[in-house]
Amino acid sequence: MLEKMVAPELFRPPLDLPDASYDHLLRTAAKHNPDRIAIIYHNLRFTYREVVSMVNSIANGLHDLGLQKGDRLCLFMANRPEYIITFIAAASLGIVITPMNPTYKEREIAYQLENSEADALLVQRELAPLIQLVKRSKALPHLKHILVTGASSVESLPEALPYANLLRQSSPRYIQHTQVGSDDLLALPYSSGTTGLPKGTMLTHRNLIANHLQFLSAWGIDATEIALIFLPVYHIYGAMLTGSMLAAGGRQVLMERFDLQQSLELCERHSVTLYFGVPPIILALANAPVDLSKMKSVKYILSGAAPLAPEPARKLATQTGINVIQGYGMTEASPLTHAQPADPALFRLETVGLPVHNTEQKIVALEDERELPAGEVGEIILRGPQIMQGYWKAPEETARVLRDGWFSTGDIGYIDDEGYLHVVDRKKEMIKHKGFSVAPAELEALLLEHPAVIDAAAIGVADDEAGELIKGFVVLRPGQTITPDELLAYCNGKLAGYKKFQLIEIIGTIPKNASGKILRRELKERELARRQQLS
Structure with a gap:
């Protein structure tokens, strides 16, 4: 269907996706450019060689603690290098990462730790008192290990192992402790549903590898790019950005949280080329009485996570001369499924773009699920290598949204004659x-x-x-x-x-x-x- 709807010059050809574990992407980039700066965080700069060494140390340390393939490790922190390093280290061991929002309160923390049956937890030291409160009220029988950022223990969690100790005391050499395949489970982010508490979304190594490469290919992102990342990395959007930039061999400037003025200063200081946001940030930039000339090195401002109103985007593009574009996706798709073409002449700002590589789209009737032709409104369903395996411990909900490889998004839209997707309504109940x-x-x-x-x-x-x-x-x-x-x-x-x-x-x-x-x-x-x- 896609081939019929999309003009030949707009069709994205299939990508050859590697059959590998997730850490393969970083290791390949580091092999090609070991001394290139990978991550900037405040005054710290880490080369690709250093990032790989830290990943190896943490992987060896987690293995020595007794964590094994299939165990769940919860990450509870803001944007920090430890998050990125631990995510990839765990991936190399086949450990499943379950990211947790650092603004969660006790009931939300307890729910995710219990539901995911987390075996281990890495917590930012400022958040350690919350974990102690949860432990006092919940048994958490699965939780065997707690790590805390920093080089010293914390009074509120005396049993927690300082992260820096694990980093320093473990070998930085790569040791393959177990065989990890592309179809093994890698991540368990929690996605809010319409019928109750959040559900764990099961994403494999193949899902995330595919989506990183789809993202990079859709916009031609390579090792020359410098990205500013303030979107939370526990969120699937932020996770895609940080993982994709490492896969590209590019440089990422990591902010713990968004601050408009600071983001502009970092753009100027580090010659940022890619600025990622969400619609409220696009609106703030378009209306803020600030000097946007600090963004002069930025080539693209990319928006996701919610529908982008065309008018603020056009206003910002006019003010700055920067291309403002949006993509579309969801946690269940790792997350990206649609993106504007890389050529600005082909942007259709009122749409979410075209399917990314290796991704099929259909619009089906709400009443009988028959496929609809171009221009007719119905439910958006998608198929591709980035689509989740299902919901954690929720087989009925999985069966409801996944059929014959097609994922029912619950979003309403239509495909125009050129193959661009128009989203006209969100999942009916979500806020x-x-x-x-x-x-x-x-x-x-x-x-x-x-x-x-x-x-x-x-x-x-x-x-x-x-x-x-x-x-x-x-x-x-x-x-x-x-x-x-x-x-x-x-x-x-x-x-x-x-x-x-x-x-x-x-x-x-x-x-x-x-x-x-x-x-x-x-x-x-x-x-x-x-x-x-x-x-």
Whole structure:
């Protein structure tokens, strides 16, 4: 189907993908350019030779601790070199990495550690007190080893092994402790769903290798590029960027978190060529009263994780002369599935671009899943080597979205006559706040934990800066009184920053269908009508 829809000059030919373990990408790049700078972090600079040596040391250290192929290692930290090094080291041993959001609170930490059955944990020392709180309330029988960043132990976790000790005391030579294949499980990032708590997404070595190479090939990224990476590496978008830059032999400037002014200064200082963001950052750049000439070395500003409105992108491109483009993907696809062509003359900013190499797309009817022709709107389904193996411990949910190799995205869109994909709606229930997917069911479950609440719903409310604000609706138990502000304080103290409610309203009833499913669309329509009356 793709060949019929895409003009010959736009079709991306298949890539020859290596049958290897994930660390192969770094080792190959280091072999070609051992003394090139790979990572810059504050005042630290690491060459490819040094990164490989540290990867070997950590891999040998993890092996000596007793970690084996198939064990799960949770990474709980912000953007730091230790994250990247440990991810690749674990990959070389066949250990499965489960990244965890460093803004998580106790209940969220406990859920992921329990659900993933994590055998080991690497925690940033500033976050160690949170782990101690979780350990006091949960047994965590699978968790055998805790590592903490730095060269000394921490008072809150005296049993934790300092990371620097493991690095210094282990051999920097490569030792193949076990055979790791491309179809072995590599990563278990947690993706929010619409029917409850987040689900582990099973990604193999092949999935991530394929997606890194698809990403690099789609935009012609090579060893000459310098990327600024402030997007969180625990998120699949950030993980794709840092892994892809190492695979390319390029240089990455790593920021712990986003700061607009600092990002501009780093662009100027390090002659950054690639600037990766999300729509709220594109909007901030387009409207910020700052000197954007510091971005003069930047060739592309790339946006992902949420739909990009064309107008701010055009405004920013006009202000800077930089190509502003977007891609499309999801955690289940490692994540990239679509990208604009590398040639600016072929950009279609109102679309998410063309399928990346080795990727097929179809639009199917919502009612009977028959394939639809160009221009007709239906569900987007995809097939390619980057598509996940399934959801962790969720065979029914896996069977629902994966059939004959095709992944049902739940997103609604159409393909135009040139093969460009237009996404016209998101997964129906998800809330998109600042580029992060938030499951309303998880928020509703938390609201229902309050003794004054008998029923609850959560929706996204359109917002120019955040994409969507998170609003909760609650029905109180008879005889109970509580204010929205009190409910906000109760919930937000238990949620990561991107999941926090901005609004809560007390109402009489939650609209539901005959089977009891919440009719969130009715709440959205009601909210939209109210806003239109006020405007």
